[in-house]
Amino acid sequence: MxxxxxxxxxxxxxxxxxxxxxxxxxxxxxxxxxxxxxxxxxxxxxxxxxxxxxxxxxxxxxxxxxxxxxxxxxxYVGPWLPEPLVFETDEQDDPFQQYLRKESISTAYLLLLEQLTWTERVVFLLREVLHYDYEEIAEIVNKSSANCRKIFSRAKKSLGYEPDRSEFPDLKNHPLVERFNHALTTGNTTQLLEFLSADAVLFTDGGGKVKSALRPIFGADRITRFFTGIRPSAPADLSCQIRWVNGQPGIVARVGGQLQGVFSFDIVKGRIRSIYLVTNPDKLTCLS
Missing domain, CATH: 1.10.1740 (Rna Polymerase Sigma Factor; Chain: A)
Structure with a gap:
């Protein structure tokens, strides 16, 4: 072997x-x-x-x-978000990157999977994502194939969500992420109102290790006020780059070259519906 x-x-x-x-x-x-x-x-x-x-x-x-x-x-202190999966480069010939960028690993999708029980999550992933037949799944989870079929049906109905399987050929093709990045780096945060959904939600995961909002922030107006409020305290050497985050264009923020946070997004009908910001240093260790 x-x-x-x-x-x-x-x-x-x-x-x-x-x-x-x-x-x-x-x-x-x-x-x-x-x-x-x-x-x-x-x-x-x-x-x-x-x-x-x-x-x-x-x-x-x-x-x-x-x-x-x-x-x-x-x-856990405050909202829990998945540890971001970031590719710092755009290596088109890297088979690992290519595979993961075609998969359903967006932050929004991972958070939906959190709603499922462990067994439901396993059966759902093996069937929906990895395309295993029910006999193979049954062998892995030690249940009958008929039981696995029922578990999958229940899990899919519970999620009620189809992941965005859009392919992004490069990092410069999503204008909303570019505009969000521009608003952050220039300090013109009122621009956010132009491309946030009215019912947008901001989740910030500092894990109690760094200052962050302890509850989700709802509404485009409140999100804009949040970023407007923290912008004056942002260091002069803050830099934000668009990178692959969970298979989609996202933003990596650094201060003096040190990683400070990672943004990912849920974009629906040409508007940003959810913003996910991970600043918990424990979740950024493998990226530093």
């Missing part, structure tokens, strides 16, 4: 599964590594389907981490 070849072939799929389950880049990377290391402990003849075996390992370890983190999540 050529572990290196298997790693190149299956890492994007396994990472996307773990990341959607956990909302953590670091945990997803760790679990994928552990899954491949576990192959050394099992005789090759005992594994009928390597991909299904690896998916099962990743699924089970993701659930274990969710269980251990449940208490911490209950005590």
């Amino acid at each position: 050529d572990i290196e070849t298997l790693y190149r072939s299956h890492k994007p799929l396994l990472f996307s599964l773990a990341y959607r389950m956990l909302g953590s880049v670091m945990d997803a990377e760790d679990i994928v590594q552990e899954a491949f290391l576990s192959l050394d402990d099992v005789p090759p003849e005992k594994i009928r389907n390597v991909k299904a075996y690896l998916c099962k390992i990743v699924t089970n370890r993701s659930i274990d981490r969710l269980r251990s983190a449940s208490k911490l999540r209950e005590q």
